[in-house]
Amino acid sequence: MRRAGHAEWTKLRTDAANVWLLLGVIALTVAVGAGVTSTARCDAAGCGGDPARLCLTGVMAGQVAVAVVAVLMVGNEYGTGMMRTTLTAVPRRLTVLSAKAAVLTAVTLVAATVSVLGSLLIGRLAGPGRGFTAAHGYPALSLTDGPTLRAAVGSILYLVLIGLLSLGLALAVRSPGTAIGVVLALLFVLPILAQVIADPDWQRRVQQIAPMTAGLAVQTTAGVGTLPIGPWQGLGVLALWAVAALTAGGRLLGSRDA
Numbered sequence: 001m002r003r004a005g006h007a008e009w010t011k012l013r014t015d016a017a018n019v020w021l022l023l024g025v026i027a028l029t030v031a032v033g034a035g036v037t038s039t040a041r042c043d044a045a046g047c048g049g050d051p052a053r054l055c056l057t058g059v060m061a062g063q064v065a066v067a068v069v070a071v072l073m074v075g076n077e078y079g080t081g082m083m084r085t086t087l088t089a090v091p092r093r094l095t096v097l098s099a100k101a102a103v104l105t106a107v108t109l110v111a112a113t114v115s116v117l118g119s120l121l122i123g124r125l126a127g128p129g130r131g132f133t134a135a136h137g138y139p140a141l142s143l144t145d146g147p148t149l150r151a152a153v154g155s156i157l158y159l160v161l162i163g164l165l166s167l168g169l170a171l172a173v174r175s176p177g178t179a180i181g182v183v184l185a186l187l188f189v190l191p192i193l194a195q196v197i198a199d200p201d202w203q204r205r206v207q208q209i210a211p212m213t214a215g216l217a218v219q220t221t222a223g224v225g226t227l228p229i230g231p232w233q234g235l236g237v238l239a240l241w242a243v244a245a246l247t248a249g250g251r252l253l254g255s256r257d258a
Contacts, residue, residue: 001095001098001099003090004090004095004096004098004099005099005102005103007086007089007090007099008073008099008100008102008103009103011073011077011082012073012103012104012107015072015076017072018069018072018073021065021068021069021072022065022069022107022111023111024062024065025062025065025066025069025108025111025112025115025159026062026111026114026115026118028058028061028062028064028065029058029059029061029062029112029115029116029118029119030058030115030118030119030122031058031061032057032058032060032061032062033054033055033056033057033058033059033119033122033123034055034058034119034122034126036054036055036057036058037051037054037055037122037123037126037127037130038126038130040054040130040132041130041131042130042131042132042133042136042138043131044131044136045135045136045137047131047136048222048223049132049138049222050220050221050222050223051123051127051132051138051141051221052120052123052141052147052148052151052152052219052221053151053219053220053221053222054123055119055120055122055123055126055127055141056116056119056120056123056151056152056155056219058115058119059115059116059119059155059158059159059216059219060212060216062112062115062159063158063159063162063187063212064184066108066111066112066159066162066163066166067162067163067165067166067180067183067184067187068166068180069104069107069108069163070104070162070163070164070165070166070167070170071166071167071169071170071176071179071180071183072176073100073103073104073167073170074100074167074170074171074174074176074179075170075174075175075176075177075179076176078174078175078176079176093250093253093254094250094254096253097171097246097249097250097253100167101164101167101246104163104164104167105160105163105164108159108160108163109156109160111159112155112156112159112160113156115159116152116155116156117152120141120143120148120152123141124140124141124142127140127141128140147221147224148221150218150221150231150232151218151219151220151221154218154219154231154232154235155218155219157218157235158215158216158218158235158238161215161235161238161239161241161242162187162211162215162238162242164242164245164246165183165186165211165238165241165242165245165246166179166180166183166245167245167246167249168242168244168245168246168247168248168249168250169182169183169186169245169249170249171246171248171249171250171252171253172245172248172249172252186211186241187211187212188212190206190209190210190211190212190213191207191210191212191213193206194206194207194210194213204228207228207229208228208229208234208237209237211237211238211241212238213228213234214228214229214233214234214235214237214238215234215235215237215238216234217229217230217231217233217234217235218231218232218234218235219231
């Protein structure tokens with residue numbers, strides 16, 4: 001496992017595209033969060049804003065880069081025939097899957113942590129100028145605050161789970177273009193579908209099972225009781241999607257030739 005993990009790390013870091021994509025995770029997450037924070041306003045007490053979630057809005061953009069990194073870890077190998085070499089060097093398919101998942105988790109954790117902390121710092125600095133002040137009921141963002149800490153940790157875990165979900169789907173379909181399309185459809189089509197459903201009960205059910213909608217509930221720090229699913233329960237739904245994708249991808253990896 002140690003040698004397989006070292007091999008996966010070498011393949012990841014020696015591809016310049018992966019380095020730029022991981023930097024893109026940070027840049028997209030922080031830039032979008034800063035943009036949303038700079039345009040929001042809270043002009044009076046009880047304005048109904050959620051400053052923590054606002055500054056973490058960029059996670060929705062950053063997840064796309066995470067998904068691409070995960071898909072390319074598999075898709076590039078199938079496209080170039082490198083997967084045959086990988087499976088010849090490491091015949092145990094479960095070891096290959098575990099090594100890829102471990103390396104992806106490690107690099108995503110680093111990129112996600114920098115992204116989330118940077119976004120919260122910008123929110124802490126810019127929020128008071130946009131009306132999110134203690135006088136309006138919004139003290140400065142701090143990780144010592146339980147809901148803010150949950151939003152931060154949950155956002156980091158969210159990006160990691162998106163990566164693992166994408167890795168599993170890439171192993172299942174093997175084509176990088178198809179895999180990216182499936183991941184983006186899974187993330188963005190279900191929330192759109194929920195908005196066009198007229199029946200509120202069915203709309204709530206779709207929101208509860210949609211990986212992005214359910215997973216991002218963990219960012220909410222205000223009005224939690226109005227969510228279709230609780231913050232940690234929603235992240236659990238995303239975790240189930242990731243486990244299902246990795247299980248399917250692992251089984252297909254073990255049953256098919258490279």
